[in-house]
Amino acid sequence: METGISNHCKPGFRILDDAQIGRIHDAVLRILDEVGVRVNHPDALDLLAGHGARVMDDNLVQIPASLVEDAIASAPSNLVLYNRNKTPVMELGGRRTYFGTGTDLPKTVDLETREIRDTRADDIITSTIISDALPNIDFIGSYGLPRDVPAGLHYIRCFQMEVENSTKPIFFTAESEEDLAVIWEMACAIAGGPEALSDHPFLISYNEPTSPLAHSKEAVGKLMFCAKNRIPLNYAPALLAGSTGPVTLAGALVVAVAEALSGLVIHQLTKKGAPISSGVAATTMDMREATVSYTSPEFRLTHSACADLFHHYGLPVWGTAGCSDSQYPDLQTGAEYAFTLLNAALDGANLIHDCGYLGQGFVASPELIIFADETIGMVKRYMRGFEIDSEHLALDVIKQVGPGGNFLQEKHTLDFFMKEHWQPGIFNRKNLPNWIKAGKKKTEDKLLEKAREILDTHQPEPLAAEIKNELDRIWEKCKGEYCGDFRRCL
Amino acid sequence: MGILEDVYNAIIEGKVEDVAAGVEQGLNAGIEVDDILKKSLLSAMDLVGERFGEGEIFIPQVIWSAKAMQAGMDLLRPHFSEGQRKKSARIIIGTAQGDIHDIGKNLVGMMLEGAGFEVVDLGVDIKPEQFVEKAAEEKADIIAVSALLTTTMISMADVVSLKNEKELSSVKVIIGGAPLSMDFCKEIGADSFGVDAMDAVAKVKELMDL
Numbered sequence: 001m002e003t004g005i006s007n008h009c010k011p012g013f014r015i016l017d018d019a020q021i022g023r024i025h026d027a028v029l030r031i032l033d034e035v036g037v038r039v040n041h042p043d044a045l046d047l048l049a050g051h052g053a054r055v056m057d058d059n060l061v062q063i064p065a066s067l068v069e070d071a072i073a074s075a076p077s078n079l080v081l082y083n084r085n086k087t088p089v090m091e092l093g094g095r096r097t098y099f100g101t102g103t104d105l106p107k108t109v110d111l112e113t114r115e116i117r118d119t120r121a122d123d124i125i126t127s128t129i130i131s132d133a134l135p136n137i138d139f140i141g142s143y144g145l146p147r148d149v150p151a152g153l154h155y156i157r158c159f160q161m162e163v164e165n166s167t168k169p170i171f172f173t174a175e176s177e178e179d180l181a182v183i184w185e186m187a188c189a190i191a192g193g194p195e196a197l198s199d200h201p202f203l204i205s206y207n208e209p210t211s212p213l214a215h216s217k218e219a220v221g222k223l224m225f226c227a228k229n230r231i232p233l234n235y236a237p238a239l240l241a242g243s244t245g246p247v248t249l250a251g252a253l254v255v256a257v258a259e260a261l262s263g264l265v266i267h268q269l270t271k272k273g274a275p276i277s278s279g280v281a282a283t284t285m286d287m288r289e290a291t292v293s294y295t296s297p298e299f300r301l302t303h304s305a306c307a308d309l310f311h312h313y314g315l316p317v318w319g320t321a322g323c324s325d326s327q328y329p330d331l332q333t334g335a336e337y338a339f340t341l342l343n344a345a346l347d348g349a350n351l352i353h354d355c356g357y358l359g360q361g362f363v364a365s366p367e368l369i370i371f372a373d374e375t376i377g378m379v380k381r382y383m384r385g386f387e388i389d390s391e392h393l394a395l396d397v398i399k400q401v402g403p404g405g406n407f408l409q410e411k412h413t414l415d416f417f418m419k420e421h422w423q424p425g426i427f428n429r430k431n432l433p434n435w436i437k438a439g440k441k442k443t444e445d446k447l448l449e450k451a452r453e454i455l456d457t458h459q460p461e462p463l464a465a466e467i468k469n470e471l472d473r474i475w476e477k478c479k480g481e482y483c484g485d486f487r488r489c490l
Numbered sequence: 491m492g493i494l495e496d497v498y499n500a501i502i503e504g505k506v507e508d509v510a511a512g513v514e515q516g517l518n519a520g521i522e523v524d525d526i527l528k529k530s531l532l533s534a535m536d537l538v539g540e541r542f543g544e545g546e547i548f549i550p551q552v553i554w555s556a557k558a559m560q561a562g563m564d565l566l567r568p569h570f571s572e573g574q575r576k577k578s579a580r581i582i583i584g585t586a587q588g589d590i591h592d593i594g595k596n597l598v599g600m601m602l603e604g605a606g607f608e609v610v611d612l613g614v615d616i617k618p619e620q621f622v623e624k625a626a627e628e629k630a631d632i633i634a635v636s637a638l639l640t641t642t643m644i645s646m647a648d649v650v651s652l653k654n655e656k657e658l659s660s661v662k663v664i665i666g667g668a669p670l671s672m673d674f675c676k677e678i679g680a681d682s683f684g685v686d687a688m689d690a691v692a693k694v695k696e697l698m699d700l
Contacts, residue, residue: 141502323608404594409557414504421550431668433685 008393013346015301016308024309027254028261029065036062037213037262042218047269061262068261071268077314079137079204079232079275079350084167084190084463086200090138092277092316095348097383099322099341099376100139101131101369102354102361103158103173103206108144109328109365111451116328119144119364124161126237127356127366130451132166133458136376137369139169141354144364147335150222152179152483159203160182160471163190165460170203171234171353172224177209180205181476186228189470190463198230204351206278209237211244223263227270234277234351235263236318240285240292241302249282253302256280257309264315277351280306292360294323295336300343319349321355322372329365329444333358337368344409345379358366363488367447370454374426381422392416392441426450493521494530497562498508501534504554510561527606531562535604542688549597549666549687556604562604577606579631582624584612586637586667587645594667594687595636601687602634602694618648625653625661637667647678654679662697664691688695 003409009314016024038053039045039061049055054062078093090098111126124472127143142158149157156172163172163186174180184197192196207222209215215223219235226233237259239245241252260278266275281293292300303319310317321344326332344352355372358365387391397412407413424447441449463471493516495548501506516526534615540584555605570578581602585595592614599609612620618628621633633653637643653661659669662681664689665674684690 110539188609404592406593408550408593408597409553409600411554414554417548431686433671434689437685 007387007389008385009388011346011383013304013348014308015297015304019314021309021312022258024250024253024305025312027250028257029068031213031258032063032068032262033065033211034062036060037209037215037216037259039220039262039266040217041215041224043224044215044266044270045075046264051269053265057340058316063262063265064324066290067265067269068181068414071261071265072315074268075264075276075278075315076273077304077316079277079316081169081204081232082200082202083169083467084202084461086191086202090169090351093314094350095311096350097286097319097345097348097352098138098350099355100137100171101127101141101143101172101374102323103141103143104145105268105357105359105364106145107359108146108362109363111366111448115130116363118147119256120147120148121157121161123364123366124158125165126455127364127369128162128165129458129460130366130369130454132168132460133454134370134373135169136373136380137352137355139171140166141171141206142173143366143369150482151175153478155179156182156186156475156478160186160475162298163187164463164468164471167202167461170204171351172203173206174222176218177225177319180225182221182474184225186229186471186474187231189474190467194229194459201230201232201275204232204234205351206234207235209235211237211239211259213259213262215259215263219263222264223267224270227267227274227276228284230271231275232275232277232296233267234318235267236260236279236281238281238283238292241282242287243285245282248304249302252282253280253305253309256282257301257306264413277316277318278313279310279315279349281318281320282306287408291325293325294320294354294357294360295325295340300340300455303349304341304347309350310465311348316350319347320354321345321346321349321351322355322375323359323361327359327363329368329371329447333371334369334443336373341372341375341379342382343378367451369445370447370450371425371443374424378422378427388421399433454464455462493519493639494525497526497530498534501531501555501558501562502538504551504558506554506558506561509558510565510679513565514560517565517569523571526562527566527574530567531559532606535606539603539688539691546612552604553597553600556600559606560603563603567608577698577700578608579634579694580608580610580628581634581694582612582621582628583608584616584621584629584636585614586635586642586649587617589639589642591638592636594638595634597687598634598636598666598684598690600637603687605691605695607694618645618652622649622650622652622656622658625658627655630661632697633661633663634690634694635663635665637665637670640669643667643674646680650679655661657660663691664690664697678687 081090083089108123123144131137131140237256239256245252245255282302284296305381321340324336356369497512663679663681666684682693684693
């Protein structure tokens with residue numbers, strides 16, 4: 001018996017120690033109590049006032065520390081997402097990491113012409129089918145924002161196309177409480193009613209406050225709708241250090257976390273114990289181009305700090321990775337995907353979104369979801385670490401083979417190579433003659449080939465006909481009532 | 491046929507003892523040597539090679555199938571007819587003089603055995619004269635020389651010229667190793683070049699007109 005030693009070593013990472021977490025958390029509490037947040041929703045203001053927050057002019061609310069601590073305590077530390085067939089597939093919490101696409105990319109690099117054009121409705125189906133086929137993509141976002149669907153209706157249509165083409169959990173956006181209600185109606189039709197849906201949710205709503213320190217009427221409306229109906233919610237701000245937040249990373253983090261936690265307070269006051277994932281994206285504004293960097297090293301630092309904070313709170317935490325600031329798939333894309341995906345996994349973030357993104361959140365290129373999947377495979381292998389028990393130390397085999405011998409033909413090699421070694425699906429390991437013989441294919445070529453292969457062969461599990469008909473009915477009804485401004489139509 | 495199928499499956503699964511037991515059983519039951527060879531051993535290895543080529547299985551799995559195949563061949567070989575013996579080429583293999591890298595050479599050797607060839611492995615740092623002498627002594631069909639270092643690949647040319655001096659013109663020379671190329675192969679007058687272990691097997695089959 002060997003005591004006091006773990007046989008499994010794994011890469012581990014945190015950047016804040018407990019004292020630093022305490023320092024940042026105290027600063028967050030001071031901002032909420034002394035500065036407050038703007039909450040542009042009358043119901044939320046009433047709720048906050050009724051629980052001891054100070055509501056002042058201009059919808060400004062100062063929140064005492066006790067309300068924040070109560071919300072952290074009452075929110076579940078583990079958020080279980082199911083697939084469309086009610087099998088639990090994601091447990092958001094702890095250091096369990098899951099990867100998926102994002103939403104809302106208005107431009108798409110066409111798979112065939114390779115030109116950058118407006119995103120269309122059929123692109124949503126394309127990215128959903130590709131994501132459904134990939135083992136390392138755990139959840140599905142709309143990826144694109146279709147320009148050929150009326151603006152007030154596109155989130156409804158996206159959701160419908162996604163659930164029709166994948167059983168994986170759907171990470172979805174809604175414009176307002178109104179289209180959210182339609183999406184919920186569709187989800188209820190699939191699950192078999194509101195109860196069944198809240199028991200086995202296969203969707204999570206993406207929603208955000210507005211930095212600095214404001215919650216819009218729409219955001220709060222959606223947040224409260226989700227809480228009341230126990231629809232899992234991800235409520236996290238995207239703050240730009242230097243413009244919508246302080247330029248310093250610590251200051252940016254404090255403001256963003258104050259936004260996230262004040263949202264958490266409203267959410268938990270609406271319905272204690274309702275499922276929520278939180279966290280922040282505190283990145284930098286590029287000071288030359290005035291653009292949002294999705295991959296700056298500063299963002300990775302606040303990402304790590306955010307994960308440490310929310311692990312400390314015991315709350316499921318959002319993450320961002322597998323994205324690039326490049327406008328077209330290229331070397332920058334590769335470097336930024338690898339850097340961000342490894343970092344997010346080391347951070348132990350739970351709901352890691354935006355895989356497959358290009359162009360600072362504006363450009364889609366569906367084959368890059370496959371590239372993200374391949375890179376995630378590599379990262380997952382790394383994160384798994386390795387065993388150091390006697391079987392893995394392999395002293396017996398080493399003795400047997402001896403100096404100058406050959407391990408290739410050992411049974412030990414046969415028994416362990418699949419478990420110990422990651423096998424690339426896309427990345428090249430061919431030698432030069434074989435690579436030339438196989439057509440000198442670059443990674444880009446192979447990704448496009450794989451995308452076409454998936455689209456030709458992969459058949460997502462279809463929805464039952466009566467459910468599909470019901471979704472069609474809901475969609476036709478929305479379309480019929482649509483008059484240019486979705487909110488006035490219902 | 492139960493036995494032939496069992497042996498076929500055992501080779502695919504890399505079960506050495508099961509193949510040996512199955513071949514023994516087949517011979518005792520009076521199954522034709524040619525049937526065991528073709529229907530079980532060679533056709534199983536064809537499938538293994540195909541699966542490897544498709545990326546479905548990996549080198550260690552091929553090696554264990556090859557080992558299993560070899561175990562069967564060892565039992566069959568004493569029963570071979572003249573014609574069968576001819577098809578089973580004898581190959582002298584070794585690493586070029588000055589080079590002690592042998593993983594590539596070993597891999598090629600195992601793959602060749604797996605394809606049903608007889609392999610005599612001389613080891614590492616083999617002088618040109620040792621290759622040629624052994625080829626004459628063993629009545630080999632092929633000399634296979636491996637090199638990883640650019641500094642040692644030159645001695646491969648000496649193997650070819652020495653072999654020609656000794657009038658062993660029927661013995662073919664195949665070369666392989668990371669720094670080599672078909673151009674180099676032609677330059678030194680070798681008969682063939684394998685880019686990797688599976689290709690080496692294909693090239694040996696070409697040289698043997700199989």
